[in-house]
Amino acid sequence: MTAARTTETRTIDFTRGVPATESFPLEQVAECAAAAIGGPGGAQVLQYGKSTGFAPLREWLAARQGVGADQVLLGNGSLQIIEFIGLALLEPGDTVFVESPTYDRTLTLLRRHGARIVGIPMTPDGPDLAALEGALARQTPKFFYTIPDFQNPSGATAALPVRRRLAELAERHGFWILEDAPYRPLRYRGAQLPALFDLAPERTLQLSSFTKQIGPGVRVGSIVGDAAALARLAKAAEDTYITPNLVGEATVYEFCRRGWLEPQLDRLRALYGPRLAATAAALRAHLPEAAWIEPDGGFFLSVTLPEGVTCAALRARAAEGAGPQRRLRLLPRPGRRRPLPAPALLRAHPGADRRGRRAAGPRRRARGEWSVERGAWSEGATLCPTRLRSLRALRSALRA
Amino acid sequence: MTAARTTETRTIDFTRGVPATESFPLEQVAECAAAAIGGPGGAQVLQYGKSTGFAPLREWLAARQGVGADQVLLGNGSLQIIEFIGLALLEPGDTVFVESPTYDRTLTLLRRHGARIVGIPMTPDGPDLAALEGALARQTPKFFYTIPDFQNPSGATAALPVRRRLAELAERHGFWILEDAPYRPLRYRGAQLPALFDLAPERTLQLSSFTKQIGPGVRVGSIVGDAAALARLAKAAEDTYITPNLVGEATVYEFCRRGWLEPQLDRLRALYGPRLAATAAALRAHLPEAAWIEPDGGFFLSVTLPEGVTCAALRARAAEGAGPQRRLRLLPRPGRRRPLPAPALLRAHPGADRRGRRAAGPRRRARGEWSVERGAWSEGATLCPTRLRSLRALRSALRA
Structure with missing residues (x-):
């Protein structure tokens, strides 16, 4: 049993x-x-309902957060x-601060609404406070979009002093914090930090989701x-779809009501934690030239390569060997030959990134950043050979 | 049993x-x-999927319509x-033709996107072709939004020659027909007419829904x-929500796959048909001064009142007696005293209507139109007394 395990190799899907x-x-x-x-x-589940969503689930979440259901x-x-x-x-024209880099789909929607996007560089401890205060000296944003726990794509977690300062700044300057916290329950090590909503409940709108749970x-x-801000969202929601999908919401409510959410989160942490550890170990072994922030949880890890690496070289090396489709997704768009400046990350979806890079501040600043996104890791201590070949290809490209 | 039935009275919810x-x-x-x-x-149902929706349901609908799944x-x-x-x-600035009056939520969304809205008056046989051709002589719209079967809110059904002419005009002038057909399966009398999508498949985008089914x-x-137009919608959908609610879509697919949809539609027709007949009979008996198009199916019926009736008088009369909340929803906003010009319909939700009336062509033309919307009728031949009092109140207001 033990012997079998040491030779067992399972696949990591980087997604x-x-x-x-x-x-x-x-x-x-x-x-x-x-x-x-x-x-x-x-009958209530199959009927139209309020655009705010299935009331029992709203109440359940409100009780858990210690707020009113209208919040x-x-x-x-x-x-x-x-x-x-x-x-x-x-x-249109409102300024929004985001972390740089950040979740590309949020940027797509901010652009749809004509926001002026200003990127605040990320550090291993969360957004760079000096850069944030410098930007605040020039303008007050409508809101600051931040992912404090296990950030997408950097994997960074905002440290407690950073969180406290963010809360103070939001209160002093009067901007909203839009705290995106879908990964927050998926902490694999260390102690949970207070959410920005806990620190600045009057200035924070906290997003979450059952997608990862x-x-x-x-x-x-x-x-x-x-509640007043949410009432405005509810009007936009009603105009858009009248009622959200109550079947999904009532199903999730039933799951929560039965007390099944916490055991499920325990299972997820037990599933994902070792995969992240395996990935980090493989990076240490096979890509010592690279740097990364080792996440404390969540879904994302980004690899920073040294200066002088070209996309074309990376792609060519990575394409050597088998299973091209998935490996190529880790690499930039073909035909882009310019060197990646340092620090350079590998992003999974260059299409979105390329568009982003041309459009707005944070993307321009994030020029040359690419992230290796992950959805799952192999269990155990070794990576699947296919994945290892990818990492080796990166490594040999680094040395080309 | 027969005697019991003749005295049985059930509630109609006008919704x-x-x-x-x-x-x-x-x-x-x-x-x-x-x-x-x-x-x-x-696992496929709980996972992310394409923004186009759950593939088996797309394929099922495509097979039923005789089109490809990419359509x-x-x-x-x-x-x-x-x-x-x-x-x-x-x-922004594109012209869209709509029927006048039409579904107010569509107008809200068209305005959100900056459309110039032109209303084509309704007749009992569908949109007025002379008015449509006059409007087409002035401009070609991006599309014509039409509800050919049991229209919301008029209840009118476009006659076959009107449908044929619409199809011809769309092909000649090169505009899209946006055919909204959610009520189409709910025909309570007469033979089904060809859909606009059947007549002009190259120029028609046909909307439907399982909401009423x-x-x-x-x-x-x-x-x-x-397919090319739908691919553009799929991109907008992906940017907005990545994936639609697959739990709902897979549930509906399972319902369809098991052959349960047709029997369900039979039950709905048997449920709603007598209610519509009862409503029409009550209108004939208690509001002979009013005019309406008697629908062949669907959910909507609109009552046209003669000239000179004030909203205030209608509201005051309707408020006499019991059960105010629902009855008041049939009436215009309080404090609006101007007479309703003829033809005047009673709309259920004056809030949306009031905004609409100020903003765009079709609403201006529809000035003073109000509709009595219905979601259900009592079974049997009599209306519930509460509802009858509403109708009587309207009638006495007409005579005030």
Whole structure:
């Protein structure tokens, strides 16, 4: 048994923030869906409802956060709630601060609404406070979009002093903190830090989602914060889809009501933690030239390569050997020959990145940054050979 | 049994296009949800997927319509697909023709995207062709939004010659027909007419939804049409929510795959048909001064009152007696004293209407139009006394 384990090799799927398929509690969710629809409240689940979402789940989340139910709004995933923020709270030309780099889909939506985007560089301890204060000296943003826990894509976690300072600055300057916290329950090591919503509840709108906790297909995201601001989001939501998907929301509520969420989160931490450790160990062994922030949890890890590496060289080396499709997704778009300046990260989806890089401040600053995104790691201490070949290809490209 | 029936009275809920709660096949949907999530394809249902929607349901709808799967896109309700049309196909200032009056939520979204809205008056046989051709002589719209079957709110059904002419005009002038067909399966009398998509498949994008067929809470709408146009909607959808709610879509697919949709539609027609007949009979008996188009199906019926009736008088009369909340929803906003010009309809939600009336062409033309919307009718031949009092109040207001 022990001998078998040492030679066992499993696959790591490096993906774009996609949960591991084997993490889904399928039977439990099926049971919850049937109970939610077939039970005494079923008619309410199949009917139109308020655009704020399924009331019992709002109340459950509100009780957990210690806020009123009018301080919780549900949507079809948290990304769409960012869209409602754009519709309800942003005017074209409004300034929004983001971390640089940050979640590209948020940038897409901010651009849709004509925001002026200003990037605040990331450090291993969260956004660079000196840069943030410098930017605040020039202008006050409508809000600062931040992912304090296990950031997408850098993997960084904002340190407690950084969080406290962010809260102070938001209160002093009067901007909203838009705290995106989908990975927050997935901490694999260290102690949980207070959320920005805990530190500045009057100035923070906190996004979360059941995508990484149960599964994306239920399509249930949430936002917690100021009731008046949420009422404006609810109007945008009503105009857009009348009612969110109550079947998904009622299913998630049933799952939470039964006390199944915490055991599920325990399982996820036990599943993902060793995979992250294996990835970090492989990077240390096979890419010693690279630098990265080792995440304390979540889904994302970014690798920083030294100066002088060309995309073309990376791609060519990585394409050597088998299983091209997935490995190529780790690499920049073909035909881009310019050297990556240091620090340079490898991003999984260059398409989005390329567009972003041309459009807005944070992307320009993030020029040459690429991230290796991960959705899952192999269990055990070794990486699958295919993945190792990818890392070796990167390593040999570094030395080319 | 027969004697009991003649004295039995049941309630009609006049609502804003809300399906009758008793119409929901709760046990069947619960069983389908459990099978979809707990079955062999469950992991696919809980995972991220393409923004075009759950592939088996797309394929099922495509086969039914005789088109390719790339000609079907699913969304979280059909209204949100209209939002994607606004994002992907409309530029600010583009002209859109609509029927006057029409579904107010579509107008809200068209305005969100800066459309110039031109209203084409409704007749009992659908949009007024002379008015449409006059408008086309002045400009070609990006599209014409039409609800040919049991229109919201007029209840009118476009006659076959009108449909044929619309198809010809779209092809000749090169505009899209945006055919909204959520009520189409709910025909209570007469023969089904060809859809505009059948007559002009190259120029028509046909919206539908399972909201009126199964229930709003599953949040599954669809659009059928040109694959290239749908690919643009899919990009807008991906940017907005990545993936639609696959739990709802897979549940609906399971319902369809099992052959349960047609029997469900039979039940709905048997449920709603007599209610519409009862409403029409009550209108004939108690509001002979009013005129209306008697719908052949669907959810909507509009009452046209003669000239000289004031909103205040209507409201005052209707408020006499019991059960105010629901009855008042049938009446215009308090404090509006100006007489309703003839023809005048009673709309359920004056808030949306008031905004609309100020903003755009079709609303200005529809000045003074109000509709009585219905979601359900009492079974049997009599209306509930509360409802009758509403109608009597209208009648006595007419005579005031």
